[in-house]
Amino acid sequence: MELNNINEVESVIKVIPIEYYIGLCSLLFSIGVMGVLLRRNAIILLMCVELMLNSVNLLFAAFSAYRSDPNGQIFVFFIMVVAAAEVAVGLAILVMMYRNTKSVDVSLLDKLKK
Amino acid sequence: MIEALFYTLSVVSIISALLVVFSKNPVHSVLYLIITFFSIAGQYILLNAQFLFIVQLIVYSGAIMVLFLFVLMLLNLNKESEPQKNTLFKMAGVMIGCLLFISMIALLKGADRIAMPAAYDSQIGLVSNLGKVLFSNYVVPFEISSILFLSGMIGAVMIGKKESTDIN
Numbered sequence: 001m002e003l004n005n006i007n008e009v010e011s012v013i014k015v016i017p018i019e020y021y022i023g024l025c026s027l028l029f030s031i032g033v034m035g036v037l038l039r040r041n042a043i044i045l046l047m048c049v050e051l052m053l054n055s056v057n058l059l060f061a062a063f064s065a066y067r068s069d070p071n072g073q074i075f076v077f078f079i080m081v082v083a084a085a086e087v088a089v090g091l092a093i094l095v096m097m098y099r100n101t102k103s104v105d106v107s108l109l110d111k112l113k114k
Numbered sequence: 115m116i117e118a119l120f121y122t123l124s125v126v127s128i129i130s131a132l133l134v135v136f137s138k139n140p141v142h143s144v145l146y147l148i149i150t151f152f153s154i155a156g157q158y159i160l161l162n163a164q165f166l167f168i169v170q171l172i173v174y175s176g177a178i179m180v181l182f183l184f185v186l187m188l189l190n191l192n193k194e195s196e197p198q199k200n201t202l203f204k205m206a207g208v209m210i211g212c213l214l215f216i217s218m219i220a221l222l223k224g225a226d227r228i229a230m231p232a233a234y235d236s237q238i239g240l241v242s243n244l245g246k247v248l249f250s251n252y253v254v255p256f257e258i259s260s261i262l263f264l265s266g267m268i269g270a271v272m273i274g275k276k277e278s279t280d281i282n
Contacts, residue, residue: 013234015116019223024124026218028131028150034211035135038204043140043186047147050178051131054154057166061239065161068235070247076166077248080173081259085266087178091185092274098189099276 013066021062028055042097042104046090053083120160127153140191144182151175163239 028051035048057076064072094104101108130149137143151174158167237243248256 016120020120020124022222023219024128026215026222027128030211030215030218031128031131031135033214034207037207037210038135041140041191043182043191044134044143047134047143047182050174051134051147051150054151054174057170058154058157061158061161061163061166065163065239066230068231068233068238070238070244071251073163073166073239073244074248074252077169077244078255078259080169081262084173084178085262087181088266088270089273091181092270094185095189095274104189104191 018062018066021059025055025059025062028052028058040105040107042094042106045106046087046094050083050087053079116160119156123153123156123160127157140186141183144179144186147182148175148179151179158239161239162236165239165241165244168241 032048032052032055035051036045039045039048057079060072060076060079064070064076097109098104127150130146130153133146134143134150137146151170155167155170155175158164158170
């Protein structure tokens with residue numbers, strides 16, 4: 001496999017500094033955290049968790065591309081595997097919760113507090 | 115050209131992520147989340163990570179989003195009936211999000227001091243290259259992830275099935 005000099009490659013690496021990716025991914029992650037704190041609908045909470053996982057994935061891929069190290073992209077693949085399993089189990093829990101409480105409002109799930 | 119694409123995709127993903135959080139109707143949230151996932155897939159193309167692009171489209175925009183929409187329709191939640199938190203909690207949530215963003219930016223400010231390699235390989239994200247790495251260095255985690263999927267599948271079926279005895 002031939003290695004190219006970074007000055008000869010016409011790609012995003014040359015024109016966009018890595019800080020821009022860090023800023024974008026931090027912003028997406030913060031929006032996800034904000035959504036988890038603001039909303040009470042359990043489905044939206046799961047979607048915000050997916051958003052946070054995606055922002056971390058993008059940062060992994062960006063660092064992997066900038067350092068030309070394939071291990072980061074393999075890690076993203078494993079994160080996606082775990083996310084898919086997590087969503088399946090999470091939505092099953094949500095369906096069970098709806099069956100028991102007739103609602104997906106997470107603030108109803110405070111039986112452990114009482 | 116590349117800069118314009120990067121900025122367009124970033125703005126689209128940020129705006130649609132905000133709309134995921136702030137739209138009242140859950141179905142709209144799911145649709146905006148699909149837009150976010152597609153723009154992140156576009157970022158993968160910009161980084162020449164073609165394998166991740168395809169996996170993102172298939173797994174996230176395909177499978178996970180269909181699962182979300184399916185559950186949303188199954189539970190008949192496509193109406194704006196969510197009780198709202200009070201204003202103090204909302205303000206606190208927004209404040210915590212902004213503070214987290216600022217502190218993350220401050221923490222990651224020194225990332226440019228990481229030594230970048232002199233030689234650069236633009237082909238690392240291709241399917242053949244990643245496949246070689248995955249099946250030479252990461253065979254055991256790959257096999258373990260299949261066990262994770264199996265247990266996740268069994269768990270989803272066990273949790274989701276109707277209980278024969280009424281627990282109430």
